Every structure is written in C-alpha cells, then in structure tokens.
Amino acid sequence: MLGASLFFGTHGPLVRFSVGEGADPLVVAFWRSLVVFLLMLPWILRNRDTALRSKRPVGQILRGFYSMVGLILLVLSQARLPLAEVSALTFAAPLFGTIGAALLLGESVRAPRWIATIVGFVGVWVVLRPGVSSVDPWFALPLISAVFIAASNLMIRSLSKDDPPNTTIAWLAMVSVPATLLPALFVWSWPTPEALFWMAMLGVAGLGAHICLTRAFTAAEASAVLPYDYSRLIVTASLGFILFGEVPTLWTWIGGAIIVGAVVYMARRGGARAKPATPAGET
Numbered sequence: 001m002l003g004a005s006l007f008f009g010t011h012g013p014l015v016r017f018s019v020g021e022g023a024d025p026l027v028v029a030f031w032r033s034l035v036v037f038l039l040m041l042p043w044i045l046r047n048r049d050t051a052l053r054s055k056r057p058v059g060q061i062l063r064g065f066y067s068m069v070g071l072i073l074l075v076l077s078q079a080r081l082p083l084a085e086v087s088a089l090t091f092a093a094p095l096f097g098t099i100g101a102a103l104l105l106g107e108s109v110r111a112p113r114w115i116a117t118i119v120g121f122v123g124v125w126v127v128l129r130p131g132v133s134s135v136d137p138w139f140a141l142p143l144i145s146a147v148f149i150a151a152s153n154l155m156i157r158s159l160s161k162d163d164p165p166n167t168t169i170a171w172l173a174m175v176s177v178p179a180t181l182l183p184a185l186f187v188w189s190w191p192t193p194e195a196l197f198w199m200a201m202l203g204v205a206g207l208g209a210h211i212c213l214t215r216a217f218t219a220a221e222a223s224a225v226l227p228y229d230y231s232r233l234i235v236t237a238s239l240g241f242i243l244f245g246e247v248p249t250l251w252t253w254i255g256g257a258i259i260v261g262a263v264v265y266m267a268r269r270g271g272a273r274a275k276p277a278t279p280a281g282e283t
Contacts, residue, residue, distance in 0.1 A: 007209035009235025021195035033176035035203025063155035064175025070148035084248035088256035096150035123258030
C-alpha cells in the first residue's frame with residue numbers, strides 16, 4: 001500500500017509536467033489510458049479466452065465509464081489546483097461510497113458509520129472553508145471526481161458477484177481508451193516528445209499503483225492496509241512543495257486528518273464486524 005501511495009503521489013506532478021509541455025489535460029488523460037492499455041495488452045492476449053468473458057458486459061462498460069470520468073476530472077483538477085488540497089479532497093470517495101452503498105445497493109449502514117461520514121464531510125468543509133474564505137470553483141472537480149470514483153468502487157463490489165477481478169481489470173483497460181479519447185478529440189493536438197515522455201511515465205505510475213493496490217488487498221484485509229493509503233497526502237504535499245513551491249495551508253492538514261480519521265474508523269469498524277464471520281482456518 002505504501003508503494004501504491006508513492007505511485008499515486010507522483011500522479012499530480014506528472015500531470016503538471018505533461019501540461020507544462022503544452023498537452024491539454026484531456027489529452028493527458030487519453031494518453032495515460034492508452035499507455036496503461038498497451039502495458040496490459042500482452043496479459044490480455046495471453047488470457048484472451050477468459051479475460052474478457054463477462055456475465056455483465058454492460059455493467060463492466062458502465063464501471064469503466066465511471067472510472068474514466070473520475071480520472072478526467074482528477075487530471076483537470078491536478079493541472080489547475082494545489083496538489084495537496086486535491087489529494088485531501090479525493091479522500092472523500094469512501095464517504096460518498098457509504099451513501100451510495102445505502103441508497104443504491106441497499107446495504108445496512110449503522111449509526112456510527114453515518115456519524116463518521118458526517119465527520120468526514122466536516123473535514124471537507126475545513127479544507128475548503130466556504131463562507132470563511134473564497135473558494136475556487138475548480139475545487140468542485142476533485143469532489144465530483146470522488147463521487148465517480150465511489151461509484152466505480154461500488155460497481156466493483158456489484159460485479160464481483162458475477163465476474164472475477166481479472167475480468168474487471170481487463171474490461172477497464174479496454175473501456176478506458178475510447179472513454180478518454182472522445183473528450184480529447186475536442187481539444188486534440190499531437191504532444192511534443194517531452195510531453196509524450198511524461199504521459200508515458202504517468203501511465204506507468206498508474207499501472208504500478210494498481211498492481212501494488214491489488215497485491216495489498218490480496219495480502220491483508222482492507223481495514224489493515226487502508227490507513228497506509230493516506231500517506232499519499234504526505235507524498236503529494238512533499239512533491240508539490242519541492243517541485244512547484246506549493247505550501248499546503250494548515251487547514252488542508254487539519255481537514256485532511258479529519259477525513260482520513262473518519263474513513264479509517266469506518267474501515268476498521270467494518271473489518272471488526274466481518275472478522276467473526278471468517279471461517280476457521282482462513283486468513
């Protein structure tokens with residue numbers, strides 16, 4: 001999970017470097033998706049008999065659409081906003097996921113999790129402080145991105161009942177290219193070699209983060225590894241300061257800590273409830 005956090009932490013700076021070389025953020029999102037797809041293509045071809053065999057292809061396409069909208073909005077916000085603030089706000093995805101699980105999946109959400117969700121949104125308010133200071137309208141982008149990321153995660157939980165994880169990964173790689181190409185065509189320009197290099201590195205970082213994330217959740221319960229994910233706020237803030245001279249405000253750290261605390265509490269509470277149901281002999 002620390003490896004995933006490191007890869008995720010480089011996402012924002014690599015977006016900035018790509019945009020700094022003249023690439024439009026929408027074009028950056030497309031090339032990032034294309035690089036990830038090309039890196040995964042050999043694996044898809046080796047497992048072509050099973051990789052794309054889905055019982056719910058429409059659901060897989062929808063999940064890929066949600067994920068790519070979240071990615072596009074994230075890239076747009078990282079290109080224009082302080083990286084530490086964007087990172088802190090994207091941590092709100094599990095908060096939106098709790099609401100979606102209750103409203104869309106019909107899951108039972110008990111009072112402590114609702115309280116933690118409310119506390120988490122208080123953290124979002126602390127980061128933005130609307131009414132106390134002027135808020136850049138672009139800050140809506142990372143929050144909307146978090147909504148789509150939450151929707152994508154909910155779709156994974158739903159699709160896992162019918163399709164194996166590798167199928168969901170393969171479908172995401174397939175869907176991501178046309179999903180990001182369509183908006184990129186409206187602002188299309190061929191990137192410079194320098195921009196292409198940074199976007200290729202962005203794709204490598206995205207795939208590296210995904211591999212580390214998958215292995216982390218395979219090796220241990222989500223409640224055990226999830227807290228380490230929030231180290232990416234430190235990574236992102238450090239890179240933002242070193243590379244771009246961005247100094248996070250005290251409110252960013254306080255609000256981010258509130259959001260992280262609320263989400264970690266929900267994860268650990270969920271893990272504690274699930275633990276007694278684990279069959280003997282399984283870990």
